[in-house]
Amino acid sequence: MFYIFCPYCKEHREEEEFHPRGQAHLLRPEDPENTSDEEWGDYLFFRDNPRGIHHEMWVHSVGCRKFFNITRNTVTYEILETYPMGEQPTITADSPEIRHEQGAQVADGGWQTVGARPENKALNEETSS
Amino acid sequence: MQRYSGFGLVKHAFGHHENWERQWRNPEPKKQYDVIIVGGGGHGLATAYYLAKEFGVRNVAVVEKGWLGGGNTARNTTIVRSNYLWDEAGRLYNHSLDLWKGLSQDLNYNVMFSQRGVLNLGHTLQDMRDIQRRVNANRLNGIDSEVVTPQQVKEIEPELDISNRARYPIMGASWQKSAGVARHDAVAWGFARGADSHGVDLLQNTEVTGFKIRDGKVLGVHTNRGDIEAHTVGCVAAGNSGVLAKMAGIKLPLESHPLQALVSEPLKPILNTVTMSNHVHGYVSQSDKGDLVIGAGIDGYLGYGQRGSYPTIEHTLQAIVEMFPMFSRVRMNRQWGGIVDTCPDACPILSKTKVKGLYFNCGWGTGGFKATPGSGHVFAASLAKGEMHPIAAPFSIDRFHTGALIDEHGAAGVAH
16 A cells, blocks of 8 residues: 655545556647657657656545656655655656665565655655744 | 376386486576577577477577576566457467467476356446447357356356345356466466477576667677577567566557556465456466465556555555455465566567567566467467468557557456
8 A cells, every 4th residue: 555645735645536647747739730640659659667766746536636757666666755736757767776776676575665655865855844 | 308198207206306306407598599598488489399399499598687588588477368358369379379278288287277167247237238249259269158147157166256245246257267377387388398398498596688680680689698599589488578678779659557466365275267357356266286266457657666656555455356256264374476568558579670580579567478379389480481370460569559459448357
């Protein structure tokens, strides 16, 4: 169960209040009239599918109903940060502290605590005012 | 290869079953092969088997990073059916169903294919219209399928709640009699044994770490056991296809999600068939061992953790109890997750790529198991001839740029 910090409500809430809505930071082609089929196809259907750090859009569907972004590890399921729409992530796959653990495989032995760690300041620096 | 038979069983009984031949060799990788298959799951092994047996390409290696059939083949709900809406998908899955019928004989390996039928329930007027449309499409494609009334549903599966007291009363169903279930591990092992007996090298614990590509042509793969050369490489790696594609510099329209399933404690025989419901969103059958095999939707977010989330389990079991109120007290023994590579149109990708000689067979999403023999067969034909098989051709990656999608979301049995 994810425990997600909503950057608008400023609270951690359970996963069931939220809905994942796919990859974040997708840009619609600016000039539709002069966009090729190739570019439209890429925009509509082709997505990053990384083992590791991923930026995705979620909606607080039964809370404030606002969209926001999450940086999450798709292997360990750790949520590294949440940030409002329009902002850029502070942690990316190229961040030095991330790079060494990229591709790390997690043992399947059991459930782990997943989700943002409220005690870790670095994770929610911007939002935990 | 030692052939299995009743006589052999009796003969080996005298030796206390200690002298059975190993089912396949565990060879050292050669330097060069005609074809390399990346991924030793059901689809990969089936591809290798048909390549060697039907298309005479015997110098083949299957490269598997774990053990054979240890991925999604070992993590599914074993359902086989072909009641898809679109002609292209109907042809592909029905080709597979035709192969299932003779598979145990062909492989000399009991895959326990049991044609106990599949019900797809309708709970709303719109469900029933969709079901009627799909059944008509099926019949036009020569796939056996019919619309049944709630009373007929009750005759097929007496424990279903068809009363009006249900929150979502059953208004009817589609019924494919020739569908059913098969033993998933036996499918992988049967294909592995068959492929091995035709000379295919099955390389376990061999992980592909990169591709050798020069001038837009594939020359082989880098692995943790050294480089292996081949001018034809077929990638059949399900949830990890995106990772492989990235190594080759190719982008795929895939998202990998955990799909989980559950099995209950074993019960006496109570279910006759496979029951699926798109609307309440769950499906259930009973294994020959007696446990209820239950599945539903994927986790909505991207993930490579083979486990899945609690909210999905709860949702799945709500659906099962809605259909079968009597199962409310049944205990679940275990739960697992597989990583499914979902495509935007809920259809697979069987395709050449911009790298010459490099092929991908992926994107089966939540419904790959049923396609194992058919997928292997048409993919093998494509690899052997260098041209996509006519059944596979519509499933090219190009469709995401031309717009010729095959939208099968409705026929996926459960909505994903």
